[in-house]
Amino acid sequence: MTFRGPGLPTPRAVQVAARNLGVRLLAVNASRSSEIEPAFADLVQQRADALLVSGDGFLGSHYDQLVALAARYAVPAIYGWREAAAAGGLMSYGTDFLAAWRQAGVYTGRILKGERPADLPVQRVTKIELIVNLKTAKALGLTFPLSLLGRADEVIE
Numbered sequence: 001m002t003f004r005g006p007g008l009p010t011p012r013a014v015q016v017a018a019r020n021l022g023v024r025l026l027a028v029n030a031s032r033s034s035e036i037e038p039a040f041a042d043l044v045q046q047r048a049d050a051l052l053v054s055g056d057g058f059l060g061s062h063y064d065q066l067v068a069l070a071a072r073y074a075v076p077a078i079y080g081w082r083e084a085a086a087a088g089g090l091m092s093y094g095t096d097f098l099a100a101w102r103q104a105g106v107y108t109g110r111i112l113k114g115e116r117p118a119d120l121p122v123q124r125v126t127k128i129e130l131i132v133n134l135k136t137a138k139a140l141g142l143t144f145p146l147s148l149l150g151r152a153d154e155v156i157e
Helices: 014-023 033-045 063-072 082-086 097-113 134-140 146-151
Strands: 001-004 028-030 049-052 077-079 091-095 128-133 153-157
Touching: 001 014, 001 134, 014 153, 028 033, 033 063, 049 063, 063 077, 082 091, 082 128, 082 153, 097 146
Parallel strands: 001 028, 001 049, 049 077, 077 091, 128 153
Antiparallel strands: 091 128
């Protein structure tokens, strides 16, 4: 099951991965805060085994609500933000926003010192973090292979 924010399609890579794994992919959408809980109830009714929460800004600003609902309904979920795993989400895999914001600050400083924005090279995110919350995994009755835990950037116990 994938949980998407307003107007976002399910990424093609997610569709391909689901097909290759033989997993049925369902999508639920929410474009307002009031739609998040009914969407969760829908995914529970459809007997979703797991949840991938898209990394858009709308859902990112509601990660605390999403984590609480995933815990209430006992749905294993992966998020795109470190904060969700730190707040009790099962795991997160996504951009190291602190590094991205740091780079934005460096660029802001360069521009304020007189460099032209058009002369600065385009930067891309190069660091992706995997955070695993073992406390939540235990509450859900899940275990992770040591090979995955060894690759995680952080393991919350």
